[in-house]
Amino acid sequence: MKIKQLLKNSPLYPILIIESFLSSRRRRWLINASAAAVGGLLVLATFFHFVRLTEFAPKIWGLVSLSLAFYLTAKMIEWYFNASYYFDNVALNRYHPGDLFTFTVGRVLLATAREDVVQGFLTSDVGARVMARLGLTSSACKDFLRLRPASGAWPKLPIGPEPVLRLRELVKFLYRNDSAWAAWLAEREITEVQLIGAVNWVVREIEYQEYRKRWWSETSLSRWPSLARDWGFGTTAILDQYSWDLLFGLEFSSNLYEFSSRLDEVNQVENILAKEREANVFVIADAAGERLDVIWHLVRRIKDGQVEPALEFKRPVLFNSAVFLAHFKDKSTLELEFLKILKEAAAAGNIILVFDNFITLLQGFEVMRSSLLDLLYPYLSSRSVQIVGLADNDGFHRHLENNSSLMALFDRIFIRPLPRESLVFNLEQTVWTIEKKHHLFFTYPALLAVVDGAGRYFPGSGAGDKAIDLLTEIIPWAKKRRLRIIDVSAVETLISDKAGVPVGRINPAEREKLLNLEQSLATRIVGQREAISQLAGALRRARTGVRNDKRPVGAFLFLGPTGVGKTETAKALAEVMFAGEKNLLRLDLAEYQTADALDRLIGSDLGQPGALARLVREQPYGVLLLDEFEKAAPDVHDLCLTIFDEGYFTDREGRRVDLRNLVIIASSNAGADLIWRRARAGEGKKITVDELTNHLVTQAIFKPELLNRFDAMVVYKPLNAEELKQIARLLLGRLAKRLQDQNLRLVITDYLAAAVAKFGANELFGARPMQRFIQDRIEQVVADGLVAGVLRAGATIAFEPNEQTGEPELSSSEK
Amino acid sequence: MRFLSVVARYFIWHYGQALIQFSRIYWRLTFFLFNFFSVPVLVRSLFAPWRRLGEAYPTAGIDLVAIASTFIVNVIMRLVGVILRTIMIAFGSTATLIFALLYPVIFLIWLLLPAGIILLVLLGVGLLFV
Numbered sequence: 001m002k003i004k005q006l007l008k009n010s011p012l013y014p015i016l017i018i019e020s021f022l023s024s025r026r027r028r029w030l031i032n033a034s035a036a037a038v039g040g041l042l043v044l045a046t047f048f049h050f051v052r053l054t055e056f057a058p059k060i061w062g063l064v065s066l067s068l069a070f071y072l073t074a075k076m077i078e079w080y081f082n083a084s085y086y087f088d089n090v091a092l093n094r095y096h097p098g099d100l101f102t103f104t105v106g107r108v109l110l111a112t113a114r115e116d117v118v119q120g121f122l123t124s125d126v127g128a129r130v131m132a133r134l135g136l137t138s139s140a141c142k143d144f145l146r147l148r149p150a151s152g153a154w155p156k157l158p159i160g161p162e163p164v165l166r167l168r169e170l171v172k173f174l175y176r177n178d179s180a181w182a183a184w185l186a187e188r189e190i191t192e193v194q195l196i197g198a199v200n201w202v203v204r205e206i207e208y209q210e211y212r213k214r215w216w217s218e219t220s221l222s223r224w225p226s227l228a229r230d231w232g233f234g235t236t237a238i239l240d241q242y243s244w245d246l247l248f249g250l251e252f253s254s255n256l257y258e259f260s261s262r263l264d265e266v267n268q269v270e271n272i273l274a275k276e277r278e279a280n281v282f283v284i285a286d287a288a289g290e291r292l293d294v295i296w297h298l299v300r301r302i303k304d305g306q307v308e309p310a311l312e313f314k315r316p317v318l319f320n321s322a323v324f325l326a327h328f329k330d331k332s333t334l335e336l337e338f339l340k341i342l343k344e345a346a347a348a349g350n351i352i353l354v355f356d357n358f359i360t361l362l363q364g365f366e367v368m369r370s371s372l373l374d375l376l377y378p379y380l381s382s383r384s385v386q387i388v389g390l391a392d393n394d395g396f397h398r399h400l401e402n403n404s405s406l407m408a409l410f411d412r413i414f415i416r417p418l419p420r421e422s423l424v425f426n427l428e429q430t431v432w433t434i435e436k437k438h439h440l441f442f443t444y445p446a447l448l449a450v451v452d453g454a455g456r457y458f459p460g461s462g463a464g465d466k467a468i469d470l471l472t473e474i475i476p477w478a479k480k481r482r483l484r485i486i487d488v489s490a491v492e493t494l495i496s497d498k499a500g501v502p503v504g505r506i507n508p509a510e511r512e513k514l515l516n517l518e519q520s521l522a523t524r525i526v527g528q529r530e531a532i533s534q535l536a537g538a539l540r541r542a543r544t545g546v547r548n549d550k551r552p553v554g555a556f557l558f559l560g561p562t563g564v565g566k567t568e569t570a571k572a573l574a575e576v577m578f579a580g581e582k583n584l585l586r587l588d589l590a591e592y593q594t595a596d597a598l599d600r601l602i603g604s605d606l607g608q609p610g611a612l613a614r615l616v617r618e619q620p621y622g623v624l625l626l627d628e629f630e631k632a633a634p635d636v637h638d639l640c641l642t643i644f645d646e647g648y649f650t651d652r653e654g655r656r657v658d659l660r661n662l663v664i665i666a667s668s669n670a671g672a673d674l675i676w677r678r679a680r681a682g683e684g685k686k687i688t689v690d691e692l693t694n695h696l697v698t699q700a701i702f703k704p705e706l707l708n709r710f711d712a713m714v715v716y717k718p719l720n721a722e723e724l725k726q727i728a729r730l731l732l733g734r735l736a737k738r739l740q741d742q743n744l745r746l747v748i749t750d751y752l753a754a755a756v757a758k759f760g761a762n763e764l765f766g767a768r769p770m771q772r773f774i775q776d777r778i779e780q781v782v783a784d785g786l787v788a789g790v791l792r793a794g795a796t797i798a799f800e801p802n803e804q805t806g807e808p809e810l811s812s813s814e815k
Numbered sequence: 816m817r818f819l820s821v822v823a824r825y826f827i828w829h830y831g832q833a834l835i836q837f838s839r840i841y842w843r844l845t846f847f848l849f850n851f852f853s854v855p856v857l858v859r860s861l862f863a864p865w866r867r868l869g870e871a872y873p874t875a876g877i878d879l880v881a882i883a884s885t886f887i888v889n890v891i892m893r894l895v896g897v898i899l900r901t902i903m904i905a906f907g908s909t910a911t912l913i914f915a916l917l918y919p920v921i922f923l924i925w926l927l928l929p930a931g932i933i934l935l936v937l938l939g940v941g942l943l944f945v
Binding site for chain 2: 013014017018021058059061062063064065066068069072073076079080083084216218221224226227228229231232233234235313347348349
């Protein structure tokens with residue numbers, strides 16, 4: 001069937017025609033303009049009447065009549081549109097099967113020429129809104145339409161009697177059948193999921209705007225606060241000092257719609273509070289925003305009059321525990337005031353008392369040697385006041401759960417963390433508010449970047465709260481930069497600035513860094529070409545997104561004898577990839593061999609914070625070096641299994657510690673003897689990773705499942721004399737640089753490097769003692785020379801071999 | 816053609832579906848007005864003390880003066896409640912009644928509206944050009 005025919009067959013046809021001739025904005029303008037004309041002309045007629053200019057009166061009244069006729073006609077068109085649009089539930093996205101398609105699809109079809117629906121979509125107002133949400137301008141869309149290859153015959157549109165075709169299905173159909181359009185979108189990094197997400201967002205926005213226009217609906221009318229509704233209830237003067245009436249405000253993060261992912265919890269809270277007796281509940285979640293969100297839903301229902309009869313006219317108040325506690329210094333006044341509040345709330349008869357942080361209040365009373373629960377008990381079983389306690393998981397389990405008499409009077413609702421799609425849905429609504437208030441415009445991919453970035457780079461509880469925090473931070477950030485459109489790159493820049501890690505697309509400087517990672521590392525690490533190239537490859541995979549997001553950036557086991565560059569590699573990596581050695585987190589696992597090792601790492605039940613938990617919370621990005629990995633207790637190895645698998649662990653307080661933004665390097669000397677022996681046997685006998693793995697497993701040093709969790713096992717070979725000489729040169733180079741700052745020039749000769757390698761390094765500790773040798777035999781000599789006045793600023797320092805020992809000594813010319 | 820088809824559909828709506836929709840909204844607004852003044856709630860709690868204010872009767876011993884004083888205070892609070900509620904109920908009921916009585920008038924205006932617009936145009940043209 002031709003599109004024109006389809007349109008004519010739909011009951012939506014008349015309103016589609018009206019909308020195409022006169023959009024709702026134009027209609028509104030016409031109504032306002034004609035009303036203003038009627039008013040203005042009436043004033044003019046009155047004025048002429050008083051100044052007795054009667055000859056103009058008929059003309060003015062003629063104009064009044066015509067303007068009034070015009071106004072009434074415009075109003076009638078609007079009423080007709082509204083009647084068809086709203087009464088038939090089009091605005092609520094509820095259609096009759098005979099409608100064939102939704103109103104938004106109708107608008108696309110109406111804009112369609114020559115049966116080209118993609119063109120219709122891109123030129124329709126709703127399509128332009130979707131494209132704008134994807135960051136694509138109308139001129140870019142026009143260019144695409146102008147330049148695209150001619151499309152062949154289209155398959156039949158999926159329009160049947162049932163179900164009604166919705167915009168997201170139409171767009172999906174178009175995307176899958178127009179490869180040129182799909183390719184054009186793919187070039188702009190827009191996926192099908194993002195496209196459909198943007199469509200849903202735009203449709204929901206239209207629905208929301210229409211919903212607000214329906215002032216005559218029962219829900220809208222019931223939102224008007226009725227007069228005298230609280231005359232039957234008491235006043236709460238004391239309680240009001242420490243609390244906030246939730247009916248008088250809608251919190252920023254609260255959702256405009258009710259949505260399915262929180263409905264269960266809200267229904268449960270509502271049912272509990274509607275009980276005849278013991279209508280008290282603990283709402284438990286780690287993020288304050290998540291706990292409050294449920295309460296906000298309930299408040300909205302009470303305000304809308306869409307609540308159980310028992311909760312009608314109820315007044316939920318949020319009791320600010322911290323403010324209350326701050327007012328009192330002694331037990332008796334604290335208890336007295338609290339009892340007054342409870343008495344007042346009970347006497348008022350319509351109070352739902354919400355304690356914003358129940359545990360804080362409980363502990364505050366304990367500090368004063370009082371018992372909150374003893375004061376509350378008489379009210380918990382009464383029907384005069386309902387009590388809601390908000391608490392975090394840890395606090396609830398520690399302080400409340402074991403109190404069986406309290407638990408008998410309270411129900412509990414544990415709030416689940418929201419899945420990603422619900423977070424996006426939540427944020428979509430918050431963005432409307434921000435956009436309206438601050439004249440900003442967010443693209444849909446930017447919104448996704450906020451949700452993903454908040455979860456990934458600002459770990460901890462309450463991803464929803466963090467995403468909203470990030471959104472609110474964007475506002476001043478964007479205003480400072482005079483940005484009006486917030487796209488992915490803006491969000492990524494903000495996250496990069498805030499978190500100090502590269503996020504998003506690889507910029508040219510970073511690309512250079514990644515491509516030259518081997519060379520950059522090789523300037524500091526000598527003789528470990530294979531190890532470095534393995535590591536660099538893994539890191540490139542990580543940065544380009546070809547990795548599992550739910551694991552650390554990389555987990556590597558560095559094996560080899562002491563002093564061959566394992567630690568130096570970790571330092572170099574932190575320097576190159578994370579802008580400085582300050583981003584190297586180091587834990588010596590040799591200190592964690594005892595039975596209490598795990599407690600010391602993740603925190604103990606006695607409340608001692610764990611070293612690893614603290615370290616990672618303070619610095620969640622960078623390189624984590626676990627030195628002497630083989631020496632750690634088996635419990636610690638088991639913890640690492642979880643970390644390498646999941647990217648996080650849970651500390652003793654039940655909080656998640658996120659290690660997904662770390663490169664984890666475990667270094668170990670295990671198997672060093674074998675590596676040595678095989679290295680000495682010659683180039684052809686070099687040890688392989690498989691052989692080393694077998695050795696480590698048979699010696700029961702590591703469990704096979706632990707070794708399997710590493711992204712790579714990197715074997716460091718012992719250094720030969722030439723490599724040690726190169727390291728000596730590197731170390732001497734660093735010393736020379738320091739001396740240069742004091743205007744002294746150190747001459748690094750071939751002899752000096754060879755001498756440092758020969759006398760500084762040894763078989764057991766590799767290159768490590770060289771630093772000490774340089775310190776004792778070079779730096780010290782120079783320092784002594786400076787003190788004695790033998791060396792002065794501008795001097796050139798050279799070393800020559802001692803005639804007997806061959807060790808370096810200050811050149812005779814300098815003495 | 817499109818325009819004419821829409822005009823025809825408009826008139827079918829104006830004298831058909833719209834009358835039902837109009838009536839439905841009108842009675843919903845009437846009901847809203849009734850509730851806006853909280854008339855049902857106020858009637859239910861007509862004799863309750865104003866804002867639940869009042870005193871508790873003494874529990875220890877029989878102090879006739881105290882009992883009488885409490886009784887008087889409580890009666891006064893109830894009286895205040897009755898008076899204020901009655902005023903509000905009277906306001907609300909009158910407003911609702913007036914609004915309800917206007918229904919036939921507005922209904923008639925609705926029926927005559929298309930003709931009225933034509934009349935206004937004719938009148939306007941007449942006054943301007945004749």
